Amino acid sequence: MTALLKLDQLFLLTGAALLIVAWLTCRDHSNPRRWSSGLLWALWAVIYLVGDNLPPVVCGLIVLMLAALGGLGGVSFGKHPAREPAERQASAARLGNKLFLPILAITTLALVGTLTLKDVHVGGLLLVEPKNVTLISVGLGALVGLVGALWMTRERPMQALREARRLLETMGPAVLLPQLLATLGLLFTDAGVGKAVAHLTTSYIPVDNALFAVAAYALGMALFTMVMGNAFAAFPVMTAGIGIPILLGMHHGNPAVMAAIGMFCGYCGTLMTPMAANFNIIPAALLELKDKNAVIRAQWPTALMLLGVNIVLLKVLMF
Structure with missing residues (x-):
């Protein structure tokens, strides 16, 4: 049965966010390897956006390019504007423990959604794909947490993408490892x-x-x-x-x-x-x-x- 919310929709959002991160990286002249760094995030975005429609050999070449860019030092850290310490302390004092609410929203909605959304129908259609109800619930929780964090901090959505870029550059190519290693396990099984x-x-x-x-x-x-x-x-x-x-x-x-x-x-x-x-x-x-x-x-x-x-x-x- 057709579902309103599918995992592919979350993949598209993830890919779009990575494309924006790649664009921000390429525009950062303080990054000594801005073009190769931007290329890595853009290639990763392609996998999320159109990976299912690409021939396997193309996906394999993209993975090899990702490994080459990461392994040969093609990814570096750019310049990320930071607030003054006094401003950060004032913001932390204003928000207090409420800063944890967006994180709790993710875990709470992931648990509640997993337990309750599997058989929910809207207009004769399933609300979520039954086989991916947990992943979709996590994604919905992340979106709700993002909206809540933006509302609490009075920031614009673009700030979330700037922070995403900062964290991705801090972690570097290692952030790709979970996805690649999970795939490697399936390859080992087939082998x-x-x-x-x-x-x-x-x-x-x-x-x-x-x-x-x-x-x-x-x-x-x-x-x-x-x-x-x-x-x-x-x-x-x-x-x-x-x-x-x-x-x-x-x-x-x-x-x-x-x-x-x-x-x-x-x-x-x-x-x-x-x-x-x-x-x-x-x-x-x-x-x-x-x-x-x-x-x-x-x-x-x-x-x-x-x-x-x-x-x-x-x-x-x-x-």
Whole structure:
């Protein structure tokens, strides 16, 4: 059934915003690499705007160009006008804790929308695509949060795009990693990496023992996430290699529990790897920490404890 709100509409908004960021970057003469930086954001925008209509080879070339621009230092930081400290302090004092309301709007609407919008009809049409209700709810929450933030701060929409450009340039090409690594996980699955993992697991680990099988899945999720930098990339590989054939097929485990806690095991790996640049390296850069691995050093003990707890929870709750 046709829906009024589709994920493609959010993609179009994202692509349009990235195009404006690219235009602002190209106009910034203080940026020593303004043309190559603008090109990277423009190419990323193309994927959101017309990616579904492009031949696969063209999309592949765009990804290679993005990697080349980022890897060869084609992206740099421009000049971003900043308010005076006294002005910023006055604004913060005026708004106070109300600054958190736009963020809470995003999370609240994402949760409420996921639980309630799936079966809502308007004039005989579904309000949102059922298969993408969560992502659409997050997008709607972000739009509501944006409107609320602009109203509270009395800023114009263009200021939001300027801030988007500042944050994107601060994070640099690493901001593309989650999207690219998630795609890489699907490529690994199609290439048969999951089958190779299954072969190694059954050959060297006594998977007829449920505890050993659970531990292999949980540790594999964490380790593969550390290599890939993204739990979404590790999940299809480890689930195809161990989760489905062994935990579900051999031991008849609960798939919902396996998926939920399995992803959590992957997140434990995320806390311990520099490959998860957007979680661990970018925050260190934004905070101007001298040690770029300071975030990882602070997180790894917690990550190991959580991983141990997750193994126990998988064993207790899945069977």
